[in-house]
Amino acid sequence: MQRLSSADHIRSRTCISLCATLLLSLAVLGTSRTAAAQELGAQGHVSFGIERLFGFYLGRQSVPIRNTNATTDSDYTDFSLGWNNPPSGLTVPRLAIDYFIDDHFTIGGSFGVYTRSRDVAGASGSDTGILFAARGGYALRISHAVSFWPRAGFTYYTVSGNNALSQPNNLFALTLEGMFTFAPSESWAFLVGPTVDVSLSGRVNGQDLSEHSFGIMAGLVGWIGR
Numbered sequence: 001m002q003r004l005s006s007a008d009h010i011r012s013r014t015c016i017s018l019c020a021t022l023l024l025s026l027a028v029l030g031t032s033r034t035a036a037a038q039e040l041g042a043q044g045h046v047s048f049g050i051e052r053l054f055g056f057y058l059g060r061q062s063v064p065i066r067n068t069n070a071t072t073d074s075d076y077t078d079f080s081l082g083w084n085n086p087p088s089g090l091t092v093p094r095l096a097i098d099y100f101i102d103d104h105f106t107i108g109g110s111f112g113v114y115t116r117s118r119d120v121a122g123a124s125g126s127d128t129g130i131l132f133a134a135r136g137g138y139a140l141r142i143s144h145a146v147s148f149w150p151r152a153g154f155t156y157y158t159v160s161g162n163n164a165l166s167q168p169n170n171l172f173a174l175t176l177e178g179m180f181t182f183a184p185s186e187s188w189a190f191l192v193g194p195t196v197d198v199s200l201s202g203r204v205n206g207q208d209l210s211e212h213s214f215g216i217m218a219g220l221v222g223w224i225g226r
Contacts, residue, residue: 040147040181040189041139043103045225049096049191051110055080057091057195057215063207078215086114089129089157089171090197090213098137100225106137106151127161133175147189149179155197169204171211173197181221188222 040047057078062071076087086092089112098108112131135153142148158170176196183189195215202209 039141039144039186040183040221040223041100041103041141042225043100045100045223047096047098047100047106047108047221047223049098049110049219049221051094051096051191051219052080052091052112052195052217053093053219055091055195055215055217057088057213057217059088059090059197059211059213059215061088061209061211063204063209066207085116086129088211088213089131089159090155090173090211091215092129092131092157093219094131094133096133096221098135100139104138104140106139106149107135108137109134109153112157127159129157129159131155131157135175135177139181145183145189147181147183149181149193151177151179154200167205169202169209171199171202171209173199173202173211177217187224188220191217191219191221193217 055078057076057080059076059078061074061076064071078087078091080086080091080093092112092114094110094112096108096110098106100106110131110133113129115126115128117126133153133155135151137149137151139147139149153175155173155175156171158168160168174197177193179191179193181189181191193216195213195217197211197213199209199211202211
């Protein structure tokens with residue numbers, strides 16, 4: 001693991017093109033007033049979201065020092081405004097889909113990907129990260145425009161890089177989210193709430209890796225249904 005200072009020159013490409021496509025889809029959903037446009041939370045609804053597009057995160061990665069009881073700890077702070085140079089795979093923006101089994105219970109997941117190139121003190125490197133998540137949730141409608149949607153599940157990310165600046169690593173984590181939806185129309189909503197990610201297992205450069213992350217994220221969600 002390697003922490004980068006503000007003097008490091010970094011070029012980052014995230015899933016912006018995918019997010020832009022979904023943003024356009026959400027805009028279409030928001031302006032259409034079909035018979036299927038209803039409040040979030042009806043049985044049979046399918047929601048599509050852009051998650052962790054904006055957010056603020058605090059986290060720590062820990063790697064044990066060989067033949068000792070000590071660890072090497074790396075703390076990070078990540079503030080994202082849609083274009084992110086992620087210090088961890090856990091903070092990557094992602095596309096999500098969820099299905100409403102009934103008027104409240106949901107099952108779903110998300111997917112994120114990024115590529116990043118870095119130039120530090122004359123050395124260059126690149127890495128690619130991929131994330132998958134699966135979860136269950138319960139959407140509780142508070143009012144016509146506001147819902148509370150807590151969710152719990154598991155997240156796995158893997159980062160590949162084979163140079164001095166990028167070390168291969170992977171992590172499997174428990175993920176908890178307490179999302180609120182604020183719907184200005186009957187087919188899309190802003191998604192805002194706290195996130196908690198706690199590693200269950202992980203590896204970096206042949207050693208154990210542990211990580212936890214706490215944050216507040218914002219995104220968008222749209223839905224369709226019968």
